[in-house]
Amino acid sequence: MLIAVLTILSLVAPASAESKIDILTILDQFMISKAVASKCTPPDKEKRAKFLLNMETVRLHATQRLKKMYPKATDEMIAKGAMQRQAELNKGVSEIVAKEGCDGPQIKEALKRFDIQADMNLFALTKDK
Numbered sequence: 001m002l003i004a005v006l007t008i009l010s011l012v013a014p015a016s017a018e019s020k021i022d023i024l025t026i027l028d029q030f031m032i033s034k035a036v037a038s039k040c041t042p043p044d045k046e047k048r049a050k051f052l053l054n055m056e057t058v059r060l061h062a063t064q065r066l067k068k069m070y071p072k073a074t075d076e077m078i079a080k081g082a083m084q085r086q087a088e089l090n091k092g093v094s095e096i097v098a099k100e101g102c103d104g105p106q107i108k109e110a111l112k113r114f115d116i117q118a119d120m121n122l123f124a125l126t127k128d129k
Contacts, residue, residue, distance in 0.1 A: 027062040030055040031086050033114035035093040040102035041111055043118065051118035058122065 034055065037043055043051065059082065066078050097107065 023058065023062045023065050026057050027055075027082075028085070028089065029113060030058050030117055031089045032093060033110050033117055035086070035090045036097075036102075036107055036110040037114040039093055039097050040107060043114070045114075047118045051114060054117055054120050054122040 015073075034051070037051075042048075060081075063075070063078050066073060066081075067123075096104065100107065102108075104110075
């Protein structure tokens with residue numbers, strides 16, 4: 001588990017302009033940012049609300065992607081899978097924080113990513129659709 005989260009945390013680092021990141025990877029990044037922020041630096045209510053709104057937008061797009069990949073999957077199955085994934089990532093982040101603390105470079109990068117993700121306005125891109 002720890003290695004899987006470390007691998008995903010390495011994906012949190014800024015990607016090169018040429019690389020393409022899948023929406024499922026982006027959702028993982030949001031899940032990791034959420035876990036790290038709640039463990040190390042709980043945000044204020046406003047920032048948390050903005051982050052969660054953006055995360056929900058990403059989750060909706062990820063759900064659409066998963067439905068294309070797995071046409072027989074129901075919304076309930078996908079939601080359950082997302083909850084399990086968040087629990088796995090929470091556990092992995094907890095292990096990393098227990099081992100390295102909140103000052104490790106990957107944790108600091110994930111906290112920066114949380115701030116960036118909270119400041120995005122992804123909801124504006126989808127509310128008129």
